[in-house]
Amino acid sequence: MSTILVKTATVNYPVYVQPRLLETLASHLRQVVGEQRSIYVVTSPEIWSRWGHLFQGSFAARKVEIVPLFVPAGERFKQLKTVEHLAEKMVLAGAKRDALLIAFGGGVIGDMTGFLAAMYMRGIRYAQVPTTYLSQIDSSIGGKTGVNLRVGKNLVGSFHPPIAVFIDPVILTTLPPKELRSGAVESVKAAVLGDARFFAWLEQNMTSLLAGDQEDITRAIETSVRIKAEIVSADERESGERMLLNLGHTVGHAIEAATRYRTLLHGEAIAWGMIAALHLSVARSALSPAEAKRIEELTFRLGPFPRFRATAKVLLDRTAGDKKHLQTAQRFVLPVAIGKAVVVEDVTQQELLAAIHSMLRTMKERGV
Amino acid sequence: MSTILVKTATVNYPVYVQPRLLETLASHLRQVVGEQRSIYVVTSPEIWSRWGHLFQGSFAARKVEIVPLFVPAGERFKQLKTVEHLAEKMVLAGAKRDALLIAFGGGVIGDMTGFLAAMYMRGIRYAQVPTTYLSQIDSSIGGKTGVNLRVGKNLVGSFHPPIAVFIDPVILTTLPPKELRSGAVESVKAAVLGDARFFAWLEQNMTSLLAGDQEDITRAIETSVRIKAEIVSADERESGERMLLNLGHTVGHAIEAATRYRTLLHGEAIAWGMIAALHLSVARSALSPAEAKRIEELTFRLGPFPRFRATAKVLLDRTAGDKKHLQTAQRFVLPVAIGKAVVVEDVTQQELLAAIHSMLRTMKERGV
Numbered sequence: 001m002s003t004i005l006v007k008t009a010t011v012n013y014p015v016y017v018q019p020r021l022l023e024t025l026a027s028h029l030r031q032v033v034g035e036q037r038s039i040y041v042v043t044s045p046e047i048w049s050r051w052g053h054l055f056q057g058s059f060a061a062r063k064v065e066i067v068p069l070f071v072p073a074g075e076r077f078k079q080l081k082t083v084e085h086l087a088e089k090m091v092l093a094g095a096k097r098d099a100l101l102i103a104f105g106g107g108v109i110g111d112m113t114g115f116l117a118a119m120y121m122r123g124i125r126y127a128q129v130p131t132t133y134l135s136q137i138d139s140s141i142g143g144k145t146g147v148n149l150r151v152g153k154n155l156v157g158s159f160h161p162p163i164a165v166f167i168d169p170v171i172l173t174t175l176p177p178k179e180l181r182s183g184a185v186e187s188v189k190a191a192v193l194g195d196a197r198f199f200a201w202l203e204q205n206m207t208s209l210l211a212g213d214q215e216d217i218t219r220a221i222e223t224s225v226r227i228k229a230e231i232v233s234a235d236e237r238e239s240g241e242r243m244l245l246n247l248g249h250t251v252g253h254a255i256e257a258a259t260r261y262r263t264l265l266h267g268e269a270i271a272w273g274m275i276a277a278l279h280l281s282v283a284r285s286a287l288s289p290a291e292a293k294r295i296e297e298l299t300f301r302l303g304p305f306p307r308f309r310a311t312a313k314v315l316l317d318r319t320a321g322d323k324k325h326l327q328t329a330q331r332f333v334l335p336v337a338i339g340k341a342v343v344v345e346d347v348t349q350q351e352l353l354a355a356i357h358s359m360l361r362t363m364k365e366r367g368v
Numbered sequence: 369m370s371t372i373l374v375k376t377a378t379v380n381y382p383v384y385v386q387p388r389l390l391e392t393l394a395s396h397l398r399q400v401v402g403e404q405r406s407i408y409v410v411t412s413p414e415i416w417s418r419w420g421h422l423f424q425g426s427f428a429a430r431k432v433e434i435v436p437l438f439v440p441a442g443e444r445f446k447q448l449k450t451v452e453h454l455a456e457k458m459v460l461a462g463a464k465r466d467a468l469l470i471a472f473g474g475g476v477i478g479d480m481t482g483f484l485a486a487m488y489m490r491g492i493r494y495a496q497v498p499t500t501y502l503s504q505i506d507s508s509i510g511g512k513t514g515v516n517l518r519v520g521k522n523l524v525g526s527f528h529p530p531i532a533v534f535i536d537p538v539i540l541t542t543l544p545p546k547e548l549r550s551g552a553v554e555s556v557k558a559a560v561l562g563d564a565r566f567f568a569w570l571e572q573n574m575t576s577l578l579a580g581d582q583e584d585i586t587r588a589i590e591t592s593v594r595i596k597a598e599i600v601s602a603d604e605r606e607s608g609e610r611m612l613l614n615l616g617h618t619v620g621h622a623i624e625a626a627t628r629y630r631t632l633l634h635g636e637a638i639a640w641g642m643i644a645a646l647h648l649s650v651a652r653s654a655l656s657p658a659e660a661k662r663i664e665e666l667t668f669r670l671g672p673f674p675r676f677r678a679t680a681k682v683l684l685d686r687t688a689g690d691k692k693h694l695q696t697a698q699r700f701v702l703p704v705a706i707g708k709a710v711v712v713e714d715v716t717q718q719e720l721l722a723a724i725h726s727m728l729r730t731m732k733e734r735g736v
Contacts, residue, residue, distance in 0.1 A: 010377075084448050084517065084524070091519045119487075119524040122514060146490060149452065151459045156452070156487040158526065 007233035021168035026058035042113040043104040044073040101126035107139035114145030118160035128165040133183030137224035142232040182267030190227040196339030247333040248274035254318035258310040280355035312356040375601035389536040394426035410481040411472040412441040469494035475507035482513030486528035496533040501551030505592035510600040550635030558595040564707030615701040616642035622686035626678040648723035680724040
């Protein structure tokens with residue numbers, strides 16, 4: 001079993017990656033937190049009906065009460081009211097400050113459960129058991145928790161690290177192929193910004209990975225987690241290096257906002273955002289056209305990505321509304337080589353507009 | 369000007385106490401956080417109409433935009449929905465991660481503003497400018513923030529220390545006398561659990577303090593803040609010593625819950641809770657009857673406290689529901705001398721019931 005350590009200002013926590021980890025979750029959890037009387041599991045009815053039996057199975061030998069707390073699947077339920085209802089259910093179920101929460105689901109469930117743990121009685125412990133490729137390699141790592149407001153996404157939340165993250169790639173076998181493909185965009189992103197060898201490995205093994213090869217998927221997850229863990233350990237609160245993880249996100253978020261989060265999966269929007277970043281970087285001669293081409297080719301192997309309708313001007317305006325910018329979109333994550341990205345502060349509106357236009361042209365040529 | 373430093377695991381912050389501090393708030397704030405473009409002030413319409421002019425006056429010379437965010441006064445608005453509305457208003461007003469919040473009000477506003485600061489974009493800075501005696505000496509110090517759930521008080525929140533606390537005792541001159549008297553109960557509590565000299569000083573100066581003597585009020589606030597700051601600095605997260613601050617709160621909270629927070633002010637409920645604690649301590653010979661008598665006498669000088677209707681059995685049941693207990697009410701803060709309290713774990717239900725009965729008898733003899 002791979003164990004990757006994430007370091008934060010206050011605590012370190014392990015990320016375990018192993019096929020069939022779910023079947024031995026109870027004993028691994030016990031090693032981290034000791035015996036528990038009750039465990040509150042935030043999950044969706046769909047996940048619980050498919051995997052709940054296996055989840056509970058490992059606890060059967062111990063006297064642990066497993067209390068599932070259901071939330072409906074979907075981004076639109078990622079709001080304070082849902083977290084409030086969960087907190088009320090916990091109070092009525094008798095959960096005290098020593099209670100343990102587990103997030104058993106995708107990114108929405110992970111973000112909400114982490115925030116619930118951050119605020120319940122001013123902070124209790126939680127573990128992550130992510131069930132999608134994207135949440136396994138991205139949102140479950142790094143301690144960012146939160147929910148959406150009507151006026152924007154992820155605008156309220158907390159930095160609240162989990163006590164541990166348990167990743168079982170076998171759970172991914174029931175994912176729709178599209179989820180796996182779009183999730184893998186973040187693996188390509190991780191390789192581009194931090195690991196040239198991993199990039200080459202992805203080029204060689206992408207076909208078998210997307211075909212569901214368990215060994216390849218496990219290796220891709222391990223490596224992606226390792227890249228993110230290193231960056232997050234160096235900069236938990238996103239004052240510097242953690243910004244690198246936003247590669248492709250300036251334009252990607254703009255696309256998601258302009259299409260009201262309905263047309264594309266997150267990874268699909270980030271794929272287009274990366275294409276824009278490649279154009280911008282090549283245009284200022286920060287990245288060679290040959291390397292840009294390789295990145296573009298690998299990215300498009302995860303497609304086809306749906307087209308969307310939005311003008312370059314609308315997308316440019318949306319980048320300024322991204323909360324990651326203190327002023328209008330002048331900060332940008334620039335890929336400068338396969339395996340290396342930098343954060344620059346001097347990207348002009350004109351450059352960004354030109355890059356968006358190039359991306360839209362690419363979409364015409366290559367989109368579905 | 370008195371400056372008291374509160375130490376936490378991550379940061380230290382100053383508490384300034386000075387009459388007419390409100391008039392020079394801008395320059396003091398600038399020393400702590402530097403220049404700000406915008407400051408978001410959470411306050412109530414009542415406080416703002418009475419003190420807003422003075423608050424804004426000190427910023428007039430600087431180019432600081434003061435954005436008041438109004439919340440209605442009252443405990444029933446201390447809920448997640450109110451905090452969500454405030455966050456939405458901030459987004460629409462353009463507040464970013466570098467925004468500064470100020471809580472300008474009593475304990476409810478302080479608790480909500482602190483929680484808003486804790487969650488807004490995963491944490492921004494805030495300062496406290498408390499406007500009631502109770503919030504000046506108690507809730508503004510220590511970094512506890514949060515709101516109520518329908519199923520109980522202060523059940524969700526965060527530890528989020530302010531960057532500074534600015535206390536102007538002059539603001540108290542417009543408080544109803546009953547608020548001052550009930551707030552002073554927490555000063556007596558602070559003296560009982562940690563400062564025999566302060567207790568003697570309160571015995572000598574309570575009359576002039578309650579008559580509104582500015583110098584005496586300032587001294588009482590300073591000393592009360594100092595006692596709380598020392599305890600909180602030693603134990604921010606209430607794993608040990610901070611429990612001492614709950615003197616009188618086991619039964620006090622039970623009274624508040626049994627009367628649905630409608631009959632008594634917080635300080636009045638804590639006064640009765642302290643009386644119960646005195647009875648319990650004397651009954652197990654941990655406190656001399658003579659010292660108990662002195663504490664009781666000083667406490668009752670802050671009355672008359674309203675009577676309430678609740679049986680001893682109902683109150684006992686309510687103590688078990690207090691979230692501060694891991695099991696049923698066996699942990700208890702015991703006054704053992706004037707100036708000293710200890711946390712014990714072995715208080716039985718029978719002892720507690722007997723103490724509640726004694727308190728109810730005292731109420732019959734001395735209540736309004």
